[in-house]
Amino acid sequence: MVTTLAQLIGVLDAAYPPQLAESWDSVGLVCGDPRDEVTRVLIAVDATAEVVAEAVDWRAQALVVHHPLLLRGVDSVAADTPKGALIHRLVRSGCALFTAHTNADSAAPGVSDALAAALGLTVTGPLDPKSADAVDNWTVQVPRADTDRVLDALFAAGAGGTGHYRDCALRTPSVGQFRPVAGAEPATGAIGELERVEEDRIEVVAPPGARARVLAALRAAHPYEEPAYHVTERAPLPAGVGIGRVGTLPRPETLRAFTARVRAALPRTVWGVRAAGDPDREISSVAVCGGAGDSYLSVVRRLGVDAYVTSDLRHHPTDEHLRAGGPALVDAAHWATEFPWCAQAEAIVRTALPALETRVCLVRTDPWTVDGTH
Numbered sequence: 001m002v003t004t005l006a007q008l009i010g011v012l013d014a015a016y017p018p019q020l021a022e023s024w025d026s027v028g029l030v031c032g033d034p035r036d037e038v039t040r041v042l043i044a045v046d047a048t049a050e051v052v053a054e055a056v057d058w059r060a061q062a063l064v065v066h067h068p069l070l071l072r073g074v075d076s077v078a079a080d081t082p083k084g085a086l087i088h089r090l091v092r093s094g095c096a097l098f099t100a101h102t103n104a105d106s107a108a109p110g111v112s113d114a115l116a117a118a119l120g121l122t123v124t125g126p127l128d129p130k131s132a133d134a135v136d137n138w139t140v141q142v143p144r145a146d147t148d149r150v151l152d153a154l155f156a157a158g159a160g161g162t163g164h165y166r167d168c169a170l171r172t173p174s175v176g177q178f179r180p181v182a183g184a185e186p187a188t189g190a191i192g193e194l195e196r197v198e199e200d201r202i203e204v205v206a207p208p209g210a211r212a213r214v215l216a217a218l219r220a221a222h223p224y225e226e227p228a229y230h231v232t233e234r235a236p237l238p239a240g241v242g243i244g245r246v247g248t249l250p251r252p253e254t255l256r257a258f259t260a261r262v263r264a265a266l267p268r269t270v271w272g273v274r275a276a277g278d279p280d281r282e283i284s285s286v287a288v289c290g291g292a293g294d295s296y297l298s299v300v301r302r303l304g305v306d307a308y309v310t311s312d313l314r315h316h317p318t319d320e321h322l323r324a325g326g327p328a329l330v331d332a333a334h335w336a337t338e339f340p341w342c343a344q345a346e347a348i349v350r351t352a353l354p355a356l357e358t359r360v361c362l363v364r365t366d367p368w369t370v371d372g373t374h
């Protein structure tokens with residue numbers, strides 16, 4: 001049974017839905033033919049020259065990475081440019097390149113779940129939850145004899161679907177009333193007379209993108225000259241996905257002990273692991289964000305956690321954060337905080353496509369190489 005690159009992409013897109021990616025990001029297939037057969041998949045944080053060499057030497061047909069190789073606008077992948085050379089090497093070796101970046105950050109499980117698990121945290125939710133998809137709720141009054149026909153028209157226009165259900169509606173019997181005045185052309189009743197009609201009040205949900213279509217269908221199917229209806233958009237609700245995670249330690253420990261825990265849990269790097277804050281501060285609740293998480297410093301202050309683990313923290317934001325009474329900060333190498341994701345992605349691929357050979361690339365792609373101690 002042949003496994004295609006398209007099947008591998010299907011598994012990765014299901015685990016890390018591309019629509020979860022931030023708007024500025026570039027995720028998905030960078031090079032490769034979805035129709036090609038895949039037998040070996042290498043997983044890494046970065047597509048560096050060393051990582052690409054390992055993929056090619058191992059004769060992998062797919063290299064799955066976290067960081068986009070080509071993020072900003074690209075005019076050329078000529079082989080005499082550093083990134084173009086890698087693309088050429090991959091294409092010539094029959095190895096596809098696939099990226100799961102901020103979609104893998106926000107998915108559940110995602111990058112920060114892997115980091116939280118490595119640290120022994122019990123995750124309670126995302127650090128920065130994404131809102132669930134917006135939903136319109138339509139309420140329409142329909143003369144009872146026309147309820148089924150109007151509902152069918154609304155369903156055909158995209159209303160009434162939720163999850164794995166369709167044709168969903170609430171119908172409540174009611175009595176409508178109206179008095180047509182001069183100029184009206186009522187479907188029922190007479191000018192100047194108060195008319196009472198047995199009606200159903202129907203409620204259906206629809207995506208906001210279908211609003212114009214649903215309204216046109218409603219007007220076309222409804223017998224009244226002026227149908228009575230209203231549309232409300234559901235208030236945004238936090239979904240279970242989003243950047244970063246919040247969790248708790250099995251039991252409280254000092255910042256000193258917690259920092260040692262982080263150091264022991266992550267692969268060794270020149271960057272190392274360091275903490276900012278009182279070493280004796282008790283740590284119980286922890287926020288984590290794999291990769292550069294300094295843009296969430298104000299968020300973790302509001303959350304009231306005891307510590308925040310991320311990477312790429314700078315002097316002034318760190319100093320100001322501590323002055324503002326924020327949680328202790330633990331800073332690790334960017335690559336090290338995202339490396340645990342590789343095993344997560346590997347397990348997802350292996351479970352869905354057991355015929356594939358998978359491997360996590362152990363090359364340390366953190367750019368820092370010398371710590372000056374010897």
Ligand SMILES: [Zn+2]
Nearest residue numbers: 291292334338
């Ligand atoms: Zn990153």
